[in-house]
Amino acid sequence: AQSVSQHNHHVILSEAASLELGCNYSYGGTVNLFWYVQYPGQHLQLLLKYFSGDPLVKGIKGFEAEFIKSKFSFNLRKPSVQWSDTAEYFCAVNAGYNNNDMRFGAGTRLTVKP
Amino acid sequence: EPEVTQTPSHQVTQMGQEVILRCVPISNHLYFYWYRQILGQKVEFLVSFYNNEISEKSEIFDDQFSVERPDGSNFTLKIRSTKLEDSAMYFCASALGALNSPLHFGNGTRLTVT
DSSP states (O other): OOEEEESOSEEEEETTOOEEEOEEEEOSSOEEEEEEEEOTTSOEEEEEEEOSSOSEEEOGGGOEEEEEGGGTEEEEEESSOOGGGOEEEEEEEEETTOSSSOEEOOOEEEEEEO | OOOOEEEOSEEEEOTTOOEEEEEEOOTTOOEEEEEEEOTTSOEEEEEEEETTEEEEEOTTOOTTEEEEOOSSSOEEEEESSOOGGGOEEEEEEEESOSSSOOOEEOOOEEEEEO
16 A cells, blocks of 8 residues: 655744755555645645646645656655745645545644744 | 535544534535544545445444435534544545545544543
């Protein structure tokens, strides 16, 4: 079964700093990859997704992620964070043939200092 | 943008009591899911539901749990006899299709079992 690892439990940045959150998965087959964000007191929201095609995926709010198949990685990036990006970020993966059993990483809490 | 809605936002119950968590998925979605997140732990898959029956469930989803779609809009999770370890945030999600279709999550219901 697939699993997801997020390397950083808590990241603290100042506004305008660049962000990269690591995500690695273990699954040998075709995968769909997602990043979800959870702002304080709110629901999980889809930030971006990769199904196929261009491995560099652009999402909402200036976020992007790059799928590197050889490294089983799907790291999330943003060139310049804002205070409003303070949230919990979850990487998730499911097998490409089945939506069921989406596996989530443990999450990375991002705190952006104004 | 249509949303998945969950009620209540917070439910406190005594050990051994039955609870029903309610969800209204996005209206044209066909696949429904429950996930839970114990504080400080990963978001975990519980069950998926399609065409009025469970399509997949995890080992967490034992006989104490049941799901139902009693009418055309609601999707409920029932815990028959709650245990302390059932305390968690429960997320409902829905998806348009079974393949390559991102999940849309509700705000979650925080269940506290005392």
